[in-house]
Amino acid sequence: MAVATGFSRVAGLIRDVVIARLFGAGFASDAFFMAFTIPNLLRRFFGEGSLTAAFVPVFAEVYQHQGEEEARRLANRCITLLLVVMLIIVAAGIVASPWLVRAIGFGYSEVPGKLELTDLLNRVMFPYIGLVSLLALLTGILNVHGHFFLPSLSPLFLNLSMIVSALTLGHLFQQPIFALAIGVIIGGVAQLLLQYPVLLKYRLRIRLNWKFFHDPYLRRIVLLMLPGIAGVAIYQINVVVSRLMASFLAEGSVSYLYYGQRLFEFPQGIFIVSLAQAALPAMSRQVADEDWAGLQESLRFALSLIAIFTLPAIIGLILCAKPVYSLFFMGGEFDQIALHNTALTLVCFAPGLLFVGMSRIAAQTFYAMKDTRTPVWISFWTLLVNAGCGLLLMFPLQHYGLAIALTFASAFNALLLLWLLRRRVGPFFRGALFSPLLRSLPASLIMAALVYFVLGEVDWQQGGMMLQKAIVLTAAVTLGLLSYLVVCLVMRVEQIRQGWALIRRRKRPGS
Numbered sequence: 001m002a003v004a005t006g007f008s009r010v011a012g013l014i015r016d017v018v019i020a021r022l023f024g025a026g027f028a029s030d031a032f033f034m035a036f037t038i039p040n041l042l043r044r045f046f047g048e049g050s051l052t053a054a055f056v057p058v059f060a061e062v063y064q065h066q067g068e069e070e071a072r073r074l075a076n077r078c079i080t081l082l083l084v085v086m087l088i089i090v091a092a093g094i095v096a097s098p099w100l101v102r103a104i105g106f107g108y109s110e111v112p113g114k115l116e117l118t119d120l121l122n123r124v125m126f127p128y129i130g131l132v133s134l135l136a137l138l139t140g141i142l143n144v145h146g147h148f149f150l151p152s153l154s155p156l157f158l159n160l161s162m163i164v165s166a167l168t169l170g171h172l173f174q175q176p177i178f179a180l181a182i183g184v185i186i187g188g189v190a191q192l193l194l195q196y197p198v199l200l201k202y203r204l205r206i207r208l209n210w211k212f213f214h215d216p217y218l219r220r221i222v223l224l225m226l227p228g229i230a231g232v233a234i235y236q237i238n239v240v241v242s243r244l245m246a247s248f249l250a251e252g253s254v255s256y257l258y259y260g261q262r263l264f265e266f267p268q269g270i271f272i273v274s275l276a277q278a279a280l281p282a283m284s285r286q287v288a289d290e291d292w293a294g295l296q297e298s299l300r301f302a303l304s305l306i307a308i309f310t311l312p313a314i315i316g317l318i319l320c321a322k323p324v325y326s327l328f329f330m331g332g333e334f335d336q337i338a339l340h341n342t343a344l345t346l347v348c349f350a351p352g353l354l355f356v357g358m359s360r361i362a363a364q365t366f367y368a369m370k371d372t373r374t375p376v377w378i379s380f381w382t383l384l385v386n387a388g389c390g391l392l393l394m395f396p397l398q399h400y401g402l403a404i405a406l407t408f409a410s411a412f413n414a415l416l417l418l419w420l421l422r423r424r425v426g427p428f429f430r431g432a433l434f435s436p437l438l439r440s441l442p443a444s445l446i447m448a449a450l451v452y453f454v455l456g457e458v459d460w461q462q463g464g465m466m467l468q469k470a471i472v473l474t475a476a477v478t479l480g481l482l483s484y485l486v487v488c489l490v491m492r493v494e495q496i497r498q499g500w501a502l503i504r505r506r507k508r509p510g511s
Helices: 002-023 027-065 068-095 097-104 106-110 114-125 128-144 149-153 155-168 178-194 196-201 216-231 234-246 253-288 292-328 336-349 352-368 374-397 399-425 429-455 466-490 494-507
Strands: none
Touching: 002 027, 002 149, 002 155, 002 253, 027 068, 027 097, 027 106, 027 114, 027 128, 027 178, 027 216, 027 234, 027 253, 027 352, 068 097, 068 128, 068 216, 097 106, 097 114, 097 234, 106 114, 106 234, 114 178, 128 149, 128 178, 128 196, 128 253, 149 155, 155 178, 178 196, 234 253, 234 374, 234 399, 253 292, 253 336, 253 352, 253 399, 292 336, 292 352, 292 399, 292 429, 292 466, 292 494, 336 399, 352 374, 352 399, 374 399, 429 466, 466 494
């Protein structure tokens, strides 16, 4: 999953570079990012968020205890119901688009034409939520069957579609930014079609099954999903709140937050999301078998991996923020001011990576136990923390204050989730987190010193020098990664050794 997600994230970085070079950080890019927020948020709510969290534990239980045929019947009934619901939501979203756009981007009304452009872009991209919600359901089915690679690779096709559309279709529109919106829809279709050959491999043929009204397992999924709509997508809700407040700040603020968050999500998507998504089916099977000791071990192991890999990632994001934006983004409409503002925004986001990782693992554990209510209450208070901190910090610190507020909210969310989880499954937090952090701290410090020294060879504020910048940044990242792994092995960080042993075992024939 991490390898597949890595390919997708690299393509996502290239996509953002293309957007930055073609559209910069201003009128058109602000409108696109705000418009894409609405279908993207609903995707998290209904698709990758609450639907996955509710569907996977129940489907795993049926597959484990009732057999493959009953699981296939449940899958087809879920697909049928989801198609009906998504058709209604997409139609309603297109009709209600002007009110939705005004609700989350009210500050745009002060700039002539900006709100109208955002509305049109939102109408074009809204069907994406239906496509990607179906994709999330198919991904959950394949994950329970033990297949992770191709579903994790699917965002690659969305990113490639947006890149090609932006480069080739822009001249067809009076506002070239519409080419990106068309690319979103084409990419959504491609993602969905990509899964079909794998479904056939597992003898999972999609058939509409209208007998979903009286299915007890489907009712359980719906009942689990309803409270999860608010709880599972808490981080994305906070992003929307931040963008709403940013719409009242100087032009470009929404774009700075978007570009900063995109690079922040690079390590998050490659490791945290992959680990959390892989953990959910495993934990769900353990809960179904009442293997509570196995559940605790899965939780401890996942949290320890989060601790070991997010600390160097945080340091890397802080040190490499300006170099990465200078190499990949700087040029065209993306000038030195945009470079400075975006890099500092990422620095403000970076410390939240550890808390986002802990939140994802803790939330998956609740979902595996079929508890989607607890994260709802936590999400409510987290929203208040984010909004309150954002209002306090947005005017003195501008968009930097909104990034800091989101980091505070992520910390609050993670610590409260873990505290409540400890009461449910017993003590696990201290040993799972602090011991790996302490053991990996010397490796992180050595890595930071080496990376800082190597990056000092280039003036990243200057334009051009692409080859020199690429060589220096590649050397810094490679040297930092190798030094971290070597020192961790010397310090006997057990999770690194276990991970290497698991990879070697996986490579053996018949393993």
